[in-house]
Amino acid sequence: MKYLITGLGNVGSEYNNTRHNVGFDLVDQLCEELGGSWRTDSHGDRAEVKWRGRLLILLKPNTYMNLSGKAVRYWLQKEKLQPENSLVICDDLNLEFGKLRLRPSGSAGGHNGLKNIQEVLGTDAYPRLRMGIGDNFSRGKQVNFVLGKWSEDEKAELRIILDRAVEVVKIFTTLGLQRAMNATAPPKPKPEHKQKEVSKKPDNNKA
Known part of the structure; x- marks a missing residue:
């Protein structure tokens, strides 16, 4: 079994460590x-890794975000994979920082990378x-925020x-x-363990 795992982002050192490139980071x-290594290939950088008997084809498109569909379609066709055997990872400013949401389908939600993938596929x-x-x-200031670098507080949590x-x-x-969606x-925060109160017995030896 093999899967195409695509992280969305923009190429170029100026986009490193920006919020919009969190798909690349993942x-x-x-x-x-x-233990994989990247190599430049058609429409992006590609790496092949194995995990519990599965072959994972990792992809970072070099098409820029708004044309990501071209790279995704090319590698789906080349590897003879159906869309359900792929996973696209992207940023989402409609979700609070740190929240993850996995869905099998749905709208692009204003994300130009997802929008292009939907159009091309x-x-x-x-x-x-x-x-x-x-x-x-x-x-x-939306564009500046999305293309901006992580704050120091965000960096501390990002890992x-x-x-x-x-x-x-x-x-x-x-x-x-489904199991991945649950994950x-x-x-959940660990419950606080309250120390049991020990009832004190009266000291009969006291006057």
Whole structure:
């Protein structure tokens, strides 16, 4: 069994560590964890890694975000894969920072990369993992926010978020979509253990 895992982003060093490139960040981490290496190929950088008997074809399109569909369609056709055996990872400013949302299909939700993939494939029935970047920007500053660098506070949390997202991808490829959707829920806080009150027995020896 094999899967195409596509992280969306823009090419160029000026886009490194920006919110819009969190899809690239995720597949970079997945590639590193599973011992893969990137090579420049048709329509993007590609790496092949294995996870529990599955072949994962990782892709970072070099088409720029708004033309991502060209790269996704090319590699689906080349690898003879159906859209349901692929996963697209992207940022989402409609989700609060750190929230993950996995769906088997749906609208582009204003994301130009997803919109182009839908147009090129002719369907919205392809799994996508949205990673929340929040909407902490003032009126008219959306583009600056999306293409801006992570804040120091965000950087401190990002590694944990990427770890969670990597686990979701692994579950998607081994246990299926529904189990992976369940795994996107934020971890429940550990219950506080209240110390049991020990009733004091009266000291009969006291006068």
